[in-house]
Amino acid sequence: MIKGLVKxxxxxxxxxxxxxLCCILxxxxxxxxxxxxxxxxxxxxxxxxxxxxxxxxxRQIAFAQCPRDKILVIVGGDSIFHGCGQPDDKLxxxxxxxxxxxxxxxxxxxxxxxxPPGPGIMAAQSLLQSYPKVIFCCNIMATDLQxxxxxxxxxxxxxxxxxxxRAAISPARLAAAYATMHDRDRDKADASVKxxxxxxxxxxxxxxxxxxxxxxxxxxxxxxxxxxxxxxNLFRPRKxxxxxxxPVSFEEREKxxxxxxxxxxxxxxxxxxxxxxxxxxxxxxxxxxxNADGWGSFxxxxxxxxxxxxxxxxxxxxxxxxxxxxxxxVDKYTQDCLLGVEELAIKHFEAVGCxxxxxxxxxPSDYMDNGHLVSQGGDRVAGEVAAATQSLxxxxxxxxxxxxxxx
Numbered sequence: 001m002i003k004g005l006v007k008x009x010x011x012x013x014x015x016x017x018x019x020x021l022c023c024i025l026x027x028x029x030x031x032x033x034x035x036x037x038x039x040x041x042x043x044x045x046x047x048x049x050x051x052x053x054x055x056x057x058x059r060q061i062a063f064a065q066c067p068r069d070k071i072l073v074i075v076g077g078d079s080i081f082h083g084c085g086q087p088d089d090k091l092x093x094x095x096x097x098x099x100x101x102x103x104x105x106x107x108x109x110x111x112x113x114x115x116p117p118g119p120g121i122m123a124a125q126s127l128l129q130s131y132p133k134v135i136f137c138c139n140i141m142a143t144d145l146q147x148x149x150x151x152x153x154x155x156x157x158x159x160x161x162x163x164x165x166r167a168a169i170s171p172a173r174l175a176a177a178y179a180t181m182h183d184r185d186r187d188k189a190d191a192s193v194k195x196x197x198x199x200x201x202x203x204x205x206x207x208x209x210x211x212x213x214x215x216x217x218x219x220x221x222x223x224x225x226x227x228x229x230x231x232x233n234l235f236r237p238r239k240x241x242x243x244x245x246x247p248v249s250f251e252e253r254e255k256x257x258x259x260x261x262x263x264x265x266x267x268x269x270x271x272x273x274x275x276x277x278x279x280x281x282x283x284x285x286x287x288x289x290x291n292a293d294g295w296g297s298f299x300x301x302x303x304x305x306x307x308x309x310x311x312x313x314x315x316x317x318x319x320x321x322x323x324x325x326x327x328x329x330v331d332k333y334t335q336d337c338l339l340g341v342e343e344l345a346i347k348h349f350e351a352v353g354c355x356x357x358x359x360x361x362x363x364p365s366d367y368m369d370n371g372h373l374v375s376q377g378g379d380r381v382a383g384e385v386a387a388a389t390q391s392l393x394x395x396x397x398x399x400x401x402x403x404x405x406x407x
Contacts, residue, residue: 022205022207022210023205023206023207025210025213026205026206026207026208026209026210026213027206027209029206029209029210029212029213030054030056030057030060030206030209031056031060032060033057033060033061033063033064034057034213034216034217035057035061035216035239036239038061038064038065038107039088039091039094039108040082040083040088040091040093040108040109040110041053041082041109041111042088042243043112043243044238044241044243045216045238046111046112046113046153047111047113047153047154048112048113048224049224049238049241050222050224051212051215051216051220051238052156052208052212053157053212054157054160054202054208054209054212055122055123055126055157055160055161055164055166055167056164056166056209057209057212058109058120058122058123058126059123059126059127059130059166061107062074062107062123062127062131063130065105065107066105066107066131067105068130068131068132070102070103070104070105070133071103071104071105071133071134071135071393071398072104072105072107072127072131072133072134072135073096073100073104073105073106073107073135073136073137073389074107074109074120074123074124074127074134074135074136074137075093075096075106075107075108075109075110075120075137075138076109076110076116076117076118076119076120076121076123076124076136076137076138077110077114077116077117077118077120077137077138077139077140078110078111078112078113078114078115078116078118078139079110079111079112079113079372080110080139080319080371080372080373081093081108081110081116081118081137081138081139081317082108082110082111082112083108083110083373083378084112084368084372085245085368085369085372085373085374085375086245086373086374086375086378087244087245087247087375088243088244090375090378091108091375091378092373092375092377092378092379092381092382093106093107093108093382095378095379095382095383096382096385096386096389099382099383099386100386100389100390103399104389104393109123109124110138110139111153111154113152113153113154114153114154116138116139116140117136117138117140117305117306117314118138118154119154119157119158120136120138121136121138121305121306121307121310122157122158122160122161122166122167124136124310124313125161125167125168125307125309125310126161126166126167128309128310128313129167133393133396133398134313135313135314135315135389135392135393135396135398136310136313136314136315137314137315137317137385137389138314138315138316138317139316139317139318139319140316140317140318140349152188152191155177155180155191155192155195156195156198156199158177159177159195159196159199159200160199160202160203162174163199163200163203164203167307168307168309170307170308172303172304173304173307176304177192177196180192181193181196215237215238216237216238216239217237217239218237219235219237220234220235220236220237220238221234221235247374247375248368248374250364250365253367253368253369253374254324254364256369257322257324257325257369257370261329264325264328264329264370265329267325267329267370268321268325268326268329268330268334269329271321271330271338272330272334272337275334275337275338275340275341276333276334276337277290277291277294278290278291278294278295278337278340278341278344279337279340279341279344281340287340287343287344288344289344295344295348298345298348299348302348302349302352302354303352306352306354311352311353311354312353312354312396313392313396314353314354314355315354315355315356315357315385315388315389315392316346316349316354316355316356316357317356317357317359317381317384317385317388318342318345318346318356318357318358318359319359319362319371319373319381320338320342320359320360320362321338321370321371322362322364322367322369322370322371323362323363323364324364324367325370326338342358346358355388355391355392355395356388357384357385357387357388359380359381359384359385361380361384362377362380362381365377366380
């Protein structure tokens with residue numbers, strides 16, 4: 001009897017049934033919002049913790065949190081808009097939700113480690129097909145805009161949306177993504193090939209959705225630095241991994257900045273060289289573009305990063321570098337060049353149909369480091385972004401019921 005049970009045909013039959021069951025369960029998981037009280041993809045729920053959310057999971061979060069009659073505000077961007085430096089209960093997007101009111105639903109899909117506008121833009125583009133009223137908001141600086149529609153950690157989300165048919169990808173964006181697989185940097189090329197192949201495979205079988213569901217609800221088995229750093233049980237489900245920030249006084253932060261003087265000096269030296277090469281003043285004292293190739297690359301980056309159908313729904317927020325850093329490590333002319341680049345970059349965004357807001361009222365105590373904000377700074381940005389979001393909603397006709405999905 002026992003001998004018969006281990007015959008190859010039984011073994012293969014069992015493997016086939018198990019494989020099929022995993023595919024069915026993965027598809028079921030992709031159609032269900034299994035995140036408990038979702039706030040953001042914290043380091044236990046993103047690539048830093050070896051956890052990779054899918055485009056379908058992001059869509060289901062939106063479906064669960066935002067009724068179709070509300071204005072859906074998707075926040076994208078990098079670690080700054082993710083809220084690194086802010087605890088969940090004092091996160092800037094919660095302040096943004098309070099400022100906007102019940103007519104809106106704000107969902108934070110910003111990812112640390114991702115160049116702006118970040119993979120959240122794939123979710124916004126996808127949800128534009130399902131919601132009549134969508135606004136996408138992200139933080140972008142002229143030096144930060146990603147020139148390709150994918151990045152090191154989250155390139156898989158681009159392919160995930162593409163292969164699952166969740167977003168329409170333009171030929172130019174697709175060609176740029178394919179081009180990375182032939183990059184001279186072999187590590188980058190190999191990573192791009194792997195991301196595309198694994199995501200195409202997963203679009204057939206939905207194993208990533210199943211694994212995320214199991215890892216979030218019941219058991220996670222991959223060791224990584226996040227759990228080790230906080231001395232958490234390796235197998236603890238990710239829903240029970242609480243990620244918190246300990247508030248640090250401004251005096252303590254300032255001491256840390258002083259200790260990083262060589263780092264900030266080198267950072268601002270490179271930034272200053274870049275900005276001075278991009279702008280100059282004409283005889284009337286107005287800022288003009290100084291580097292046709294540099295600004296051409298910037299326009300190309302906008303084209304590849306922000307889908308055409310989403311541009312009129314997009315709000316770009318510019319956050320300056322911590323003034324404590326700029327005032328100490330660059331001269332007055334370079335500081336002026338920073339403002340000149342900002343001014344011209346915003347005009348480039350507006351020229352293609354995006355809206356923009358400058359959050360220029362930030363002070364040193366609003367910052368955690370040279371770019372990230374503490375809760376005080378997040379609240380200040382939320383006020384600026386809320387006003388700009390309401391203005392954009394009015395222009396789109398959302399406040400009088402005229403908003404339509406872009407076909």
